[in-house]
Amino acid sequence: RNAGDYIFYTDWQWTSFVxxxxxxxxxxxxxxxxxxxxxxxxxxxxxxxxxxxxxxWVAKGAWFAxxxxxxxxxxxxxxxxxxxxxxxxxxxxxxxxxxxxxGGTLVGLSLPLxxxxxxxLVRDPLQIAFQxxxxxxxxxxxxxxxxxxxxxxxxxxxxxxxxxxxxxPIAALGxxxxxxxxxxxxxxxxxx
Numbered sequence: 682r683n684a685g686d687y688i689f690y691t692d693w694q695w696t697s698f699v700x701x702x703x704x705x706x707x708x709x710x711x712x713x714x715x716x717x718x719x720x721x722x723x724x725x726x727x728x729x730x731x732x733x734x735x736x737x738w739v740a741k742g743a744w745f746a747x748x749x750x751x752x753x754x755x756x757x758x759x760x761x762x763x764x765x766x767x768x769x770x771x772x773x774x775x776x777x778x779x780x781x782x783x784g785g786t787l788v789g790l791s792l793p794l795x796x797x798x799x800x801x802l803v804r805d806p807l808q809i810a811f812q813x814x815x816x817x818x819x820x821x822x823x824x825x826x827x828x829x830x831x832x833x834x835x836x837x838x839x840x841x842x843x844x845x846x847x848x849x850p851i852a853a854l855g856x857x858x859x860x861x862x863x864x865x866x867x868x869x870x871x872x873x
Contacts, residue, residue, distance in 0.1 A: 685815065686809075686810035686811075686813075686814050686815045687806055687807050687810040689810070689815045690753065690806035690809045690810055690815075691806040693806075694753075694800070694803065694806055695836045698793075698796065698799075698800060698836045698837075698840060699836045699839050699840045699843070701757065701796070702792060702793040702796060702836075702840030702841070702843070702844050703840065703843050703844050703847055705757045705759065705792060705796075706762070706788050706789045706792040706793070706844040706847075706848045707789075707844070707847055707848055707851040708733075709729075709730060709733070709759050709762060709763060709766075709788055709792065710766075710784075710785055710788050710789070710848045710851045710852040710855060711851050711852065711854055711855040711858070712729055712733070712855065713725070713726035713729045713730060713763050713766050713788075713855070714726070714766070714780060714781070714784070714785075714852045714855030714856055715855040715856070715858045715859060716728075716729050717729075717766070717767070717770055717780070718777060718780070718855070718856055718859050719859055719862065721775060723767045723768070723770045723771035723775070724767050725767070726763040726764075726766040726767045726770070727760060727763045727764050727767050729763065730759040730760045730762070730763030730764075731760060733759050734756060734757075734759055734760060737756045737757060737759075738756060741754045741755075741756055748813075749813070750804070750809050750812065750813045752803065752804050753803055753804055753806075753809050753813075755796075755799035755800075755802075755803055756799075757792070757796060757799070758792070758795040758796050758798055758799065759792070761791065761795050762787070762788045762791045762792045762795060763788075765784065765787040765788065765791055766780065766784040766787065766788055769783050769784035769787060770784065777856055780852065780856070781849060781852045781853045781856055782849060784852060785848045785849035785850075785851070785852030785853070786845050786848065786849055788844075788848050788852070789841070789844035789845035789846070789847065789848030789849070790841050790844070790845045792844060793837055793840035793841040793844055794837065794841065796840075797837060
């Protein structure tokens, strides 16, 4: 039984690393770029990432309440990647396009690398398997077997590569949301 639990926790660790690398880097990019370009102040991205980190602490508590081991649930390392985004905006003298292309790429490449800290600090899946048998999950919550072997057995390379490609268009979306916000504000002001 513990062998199955070990596979469950190992799969969860690696699959979630790749999936979350993509989702968290794009989520950081769209929100941080939007707020930073809206305020025009370098530093806003780091502020946004700090708030998101605090939200994640709450989410970690929710997983713990569902019966998962507390030191196996990781909080993403958003802040250093957001600092790179702020640095790009500051160093390019508030150049929006540089933020999208350079900043977006930096976020996509760096977030999986910073999240490696989580994989180094998290407890061994075998130890977790003995202490926490798999929770019984409904079918739609059952983790999918990861195909890590196809990508040279490196979830970090896969996460970084996919994130770097996807984060740039999502950063552009964050910038575009500003245009829509300003138009919405203008339309609202002109109607009064």
